[in-house]
Amino acid sequence: MEGFDHDGLRFDVSDSGPPDGRPVVLLHGFPADRTTWDAVTPALVADGHRVLAPDQRGYSPGARPPRRRDYRLGLLAADVLALADAAGADRFDVVGHDWGAVVALHLAADHPDRVRTVAAFAGPHPGAWRRSLTRGSQAVRSAYMVFFQVPRLPERLLGARSGARLYRSLVGSGLDREHARRYAARFSRPGALTGPLNWYRAAAFDRVRTGVVPVPTLLVRGGRDRFVTPEAVDLSRRWVSGPCRIETLDDVSHWIPEQAPARVAALIRGHL
Numbered sequence: 001m002e003g004f005d006h007d008g009l010r011f012d013v014s015d016s017g018p019p020d021g022r023p024v025v026l027l028h029g030f031p032a033d034r035t036t037w038d039a040v041t042p043a044l045v046a047d048g049h050r051v052l053a054p055d056q057r058g059y060s061p062g063a064r065p066p067r068r069r070d071y072r073l074g075l076l077a078a079d080v081l082a083l084a085d086a087a088g089a090d091r092f093d094v095v096g097h098d099w100g101a102v103v104a105l106h107l108a109a110d111h112p113d114r115v116r117t118v119a120a121f122a123g124p125h126p127g128a129w130r131r132s133l134t135r136g137s138q139a140v141r142s143a144y145m146v147f148f149q150v151p152r153l154p155e156r157l158l159g160a161r162s163g164a165r166l167y168r169s170l171v172g173s174g175l176d177r178e179h180a181r182r183y184a185a186r187f188s189r190p191g192a193l194t195g196p197l198n199w200y201r202a203a204a205f206d207r208v209r210t211g212v213v214p215v216p217t218l219l220v221r222g223g224r225d226r227f228v229t230p231e232a233v234d235l236s237r238r239w240v241s242g243p244c245r246i247e248t249l250d251d252v253s254h255w256i257p258e259q260a261p262a263r264v265a266a267l268i269r270g271h272l
Contacts, residue, residue: 006082010062013054016041021050023089029098031183033059039261058195071202077107097121097257109211119218119271121256126210128235138229148200155193163188173226174253216243218271223250
């Protein structure tokens with residue numbers, strides 16, 4: 001499949017591996033897209049898995065609703081369930097990075113009947129993240145989210161000059177130049193950045209809370225992550241009632257799938 005429909009929107013998706021393989025859904029974060037997982041996917045396919053990697057709401061050209069409320073966490077999770085339904089997957093494993101990790105953990109908590117296992121890279125449980133804001137440096141590391149609440153200005157500043165400011169920010173935070181250039185270039189197009197920023201804008205007013213995760217859970221943090229503290233990931237264990245494992249990649253930044261794809265693939269394969 002190359003795409004699926006949900007909520008009046010059309011989503012692009014990469015579908016790799018045997019159609020009857022065990023389904024694994026890979027969810028990207030901000031400001032990336034499904035190509036985040038390009039170097040991870042082959043190892044999973046070699047194990048016989050069917051790998052589904054969508055461009056999520058706000059990122060697929062056919063799935064960019066304009067309102068902030070259209071990016072609430074429940075809707076983002078429902079998009080993934082719609083993907084699984086379109087692929088004929090009653091149950092699936094879900095892996096996420098950054099915002100994709102948040103969606104993955106929410107899915108696992110709310111739909112353990114559909115999710116076998118969850119792996120979250122550089123994305124703590126939302127409850128743990130909120131708790132961590134009062135501890136250590138997490139509030140400072142998340143300060144950019146306040147700027148994203150401003151209407152229109154972030155789009156103008158980050159998208160100007162072919163996304164030059166966004167590109168510099170991504171490289172400065174540890175992302176390689178090739179991925180940074182590609183991600184930034186996508187958002188230089190008119191209207192392309194509003195949807196992804198609406199994830200942050202919706203979260204500030206979303207009353208939905210993510211519950212306890214009862215399925216086997218893998219939490220992975222980068223030792224050089226500028227956005228997520230080790231404490232936020234460690235606290236996530238309190239919101240997991242199933243088997244939980246935490247791994248730290250000491251020499252890796254926030255951009256774990258892009259920077260260490262072989263190790264990411266090995267961690268996922270071992271978890272599955």
